[in-house]
Amino acid sequence: TELSKIRNFSIVAHIDHGKSTLADRLIQETNTVADRDMKEQLLDSMDIERERGITIKANTVRIDYTADDGQDYVLNLIDTPGHVDFAYEVSRSMRAVEGSLLVVDSTQGVEAQTLANVYQAIDADHEIVPVLNKIDLPATDCDRVAEQIEDVIGIDASGAIRVSAKTGVGIRETLEAVVNELPAPEGNRDAPLKAMLVDSWYDAYLGVIVLVRIVDGVLKKGDKIKMMSNGSTHPVDRIGVFRPEMAAIDELGPGEIGFLTASIKQVRDTRVGDTITHEKHGTTEALPGFKPSQPVVFCGLFPVDNAEFEDLRDAISKLALNDASFSYEMETSAALGFGFRCGFLGLLHLEVIRDRIEREYNIELITTAPSVIYHVHMRDGEMIQLHNPADMPDLTLVDHLEEPRIKATILVPDDYLGDVLKLCQDRRGIQMDLTYAGSRAMVVYDLPLNEVVFDFYDRLKSVTKGYASFDYQMTGYREDRLVKMSILVNDEPVDALSTMVHHDRAEQRGRAMVEKLKDLIPRHMFKIPIQAAIGGRIIARETLAAMRKDVTAKCYGGDATRKRKLLDKQKAGKKKMRQFGKVDIPQEAFINALKMD
Numbered sequence: 001t002e003l004s005k006i007r008n009f010s011i012v013a014h015i016d017h018g019k020s021t022l023a024d025r026l027i028q029e030t031n032t033v034a035d036r037d038m039k040e041q042l043l044d045s046m047d048i049e050r051e052r053g054i055t056i057k058a059n060t061v062r063i064d065y066t067a068d069d070g071q072d073y074v075l076n077l078i079d080t081p082g083h084v085d086f087a088y089e090v091s092r093s094m095r096a097v098e099g100s101l102l103v104v105d106s107t108q109g110v111e112a113q114t115l116a117n118v119y120q121a122i123d124a125d126h127e128i129v130p131v132l133n134k135i136d137l138p139a140t141d142c143d144r145v146a147e148q149i150e151d152v153i154g155i156d157a158s159g160a161i162r163v164s165a166k167t168g169v170g171i172r173e174t175l176e177a178v179v180n181e182l183p184a185p186e187g188n189r190d191a192p193l194k195a196m197l198v199d200s201w202y203d204a205y206l207g208v209i210v211l212v213r214i215v216d217g218v219l220k221k222g223d224k225i226k227m228m229s230n231g232s233t234h235p236v237d238r239i240g241v242f243r244p245e246m247a248a249i250d251e252l253g254p255g256e257i258g259f260l261t262a263s264i265k266q267v268r269d270t271r272v273g274d275t276i277t278h279e280k281h282g283t284t285e286a287l288p289g290f291k292p293s294q295p296v297v298f299c300g301l302f303p304v305d306n307a308e309f310e311d312l313r314d315a316i317s318k319l320a321l322n323d324a325s326f327s328y329e330m331e332t333s334a335a336l337g338f339g340f341r342c343g344f345l346g347l348l349h350l351e352v353i354r355d356r357i358e359r360e361y362n363i364e365l366i367t368t369a370p371s372v373i374y375h376v377h378m379r380d381g382e383m384i385q386l387h388n389p390a391d392m393p394d395l396t397l398v399d400h401l402e403e404p405r406i407k408a409t410i411l412v413p414d415d416y417l418g419d420v421l422k423l424c425q426d427r428r429g430i431q432m433d434l435t436y437a438g439s440r441a442m443v444v445y446d447l448p449l450n451e452v453v454f455d456f457y458d459r460l461k462s463v464t465k466g467y468a469s470f471d472y473q474m475t476g477y478r479e480d481r482l483v484k485m486s487i488l489v490n491d492e493p494v495d496a497l498s499t500m501v502h503h504d505r506a507e508q509r510g511r512a513m514v515e516k517l518k519d520l521i522p523r524h525m526f527k528i529p530i531q532a533a534i535g536g537r538i539i540a541r542e543t544l545a546a547m548r549k550d551v552t553a554k555c556y557g558g559d560a561t562r563k564r565k566l567l568d569k570q571k572a573g574k575k576k577m578r579q580f581g582k583v584d585i586p587q588e589a590f591i592n593a594l595k596m597d
């Protein structure tokens with residue numbers, strides 16, 4: 001395809017503003033997919049994404065479009081994930097295209113992820129076309145939202161396209177804007193091959209599939225390619241594009257986006273951001289590199305049933321083949337037995353992987369407290385990266401500890417600002433900035449990541465009734481007074497419940513945790529002390545009283561179904577328990593004990 005007839009673009013939006021629905025409409029309007037094959041949210045391929053309505057893996061689709069000028073164009077849309085955890089995936093797919101549609105829900109306005117994503121687009125030098133979506137809804141207010149886009153983001157929104165991705169209004173205008181307002185790609189067909197590795201994933205039938213953007217030169221089937229990062233070479237056995245299903249084509253030229261397969265064994269052998277060239281007569285000049293995404297949140301995953309350890313190993317290694325940002329290593333816990341210490345990009349990533357293991361592989365899991373990586377500076381000058389509070393070295397050998405900090409941006413309606421400030425303050429936040437855009441406040445906080453990884457986002461949603469939006473970036477490490485808090489149940493330490501806490505909050509946290517555990521652990525035939533300790537010092541204590549003999553006694557015999565229900569419930573509860581010494585602790589206790597209300 002001629003360069004002047006190609007447009008490559010992405011759609012940036014806050015979650016739920018209608019990115020996937022709009023993408024579906026663009027595909028449908030251009031008859032890329034026959035109507036009968038159109039299912040909702042075509043680009044969200046995995047079931048779990050569909051259920052949660054979130055897009056995780058970047059997807060791409062090639063659309064043929066005959067514009068009002070009578071010319072045929074090829075439009076390549078790269079779909080990008082909207083959630084903060086996947087910011088890195090957004091940034092790398094942005095580098096592969098020249099423009100973006102900025103979708104803003106015209107009933108809501110600009111949100112934190114709108115900002116985070118549009119700044120990435122601006123960083124990637126994109127031409128940006130604003131699109132105001134959901135104009136079919138009564139609450140739509142395009143003038144206000146256009147003005148907000150100009151005020152907050154600083155781009156001209158006077159010509160913003162007014163769209164309903166639901167009813168199809170404005171879809172044709174959107175396609176015309178893509179053709180007329182976004183730039184065509186540049187590139188040289190006669191130069192040596194230079195292609196960007198945008199993404200890669202594992203397919204059960206075809207093996208590793210590599211998504212590429214050709215910068216210069218031409219890629220053909222049968223070519224021998226070289227990965228410039230490590231010099232490995234592979235014969236290309238398939239080239240194609242996504243329509244959105246895979247369709248083979250003969251070659252990919254400059255400006256084009258498509259896939260290749262080349263009998264590459266695993267996703268880990270491909271480096272996102274790498275430059276692909278020909279083995280012979282290749283380019284010597286690599287594209288500017290990308291930084292790999294690093295896991296920032298760690299937790300232990302253990303099977304409820306120890307006998308399922310091998311199944312868990314199998315599930316985890318399969319998932320890791322397809323997700324280079326997910327890391328794991330074996331872990332042994334005195335309390336939980338054999339399991340894995342896993343690293344994730346963020347909490348959502350953690351939840352998605354945990355759900356997939358439970359659902360697709362049918363393994364019940366115990367998830368331990370999520371933790372961040374602490375830098376432990378020893379007295380002898382060594383620095384240890386601590387991924388697991390259980391591995392905290394002897395305090396007498398430690399000089400000081402550092403923890404990761406983030407810059408959090410929160411947009412919230414005025415009315416809830418007070419609650420948001422209080423929440424951030426409670427989480428040891430330092431206010432950096434507070435500005436207004438209409439009746440919405442934008443606050444910027446410097447927060448410790450460990451105060452955010454657990455339930456910050458849930459709390460934020462609940463104190464603002466869902467009206468706040470949130471985004472964050474890692475900023476670096478800072479020293480603070482952190483201590484390891486252990487939990488003892490029936491005088492035995494339960495390592496999987498150990499957490500790192502700030503010295504000044506330890507007592508409060510310890511008290512909250514033992515109170516929670518008292519409710520979460522069922523009564524036994526004997527009484528059970530539950531304690532929180534720092535080093536050898538007990539900072540909080542509760543006692544769980546011994547059980548009354550018969551759980552059904554209080555049903556007064558009359559109601560048989562109720563009695564049965566109670567017994568069934570007890571049985572189901574049993575299944576999800578693990579034994580620690582003489583005490584059974586239910587699976588949910590490990591996560592719920594940490595929630596701070």
Ligand code: GTP
Pocket residue numbers: 013014015016017018019020021022053054055081082083133134135136137163164165166167
């Ligand atoms: P993620 O993929 O999770 O980032 O969300 P998204 O931005 O892709 O949003 P999605 O397309 O899933 O739309 C979110 C919700 O808004 C869905 O329930 C859509 O049906 C609805 N929606 C999208 N566009 C419109 C519209 O124009 N009008 C109305 N009324 N609803 C819409």
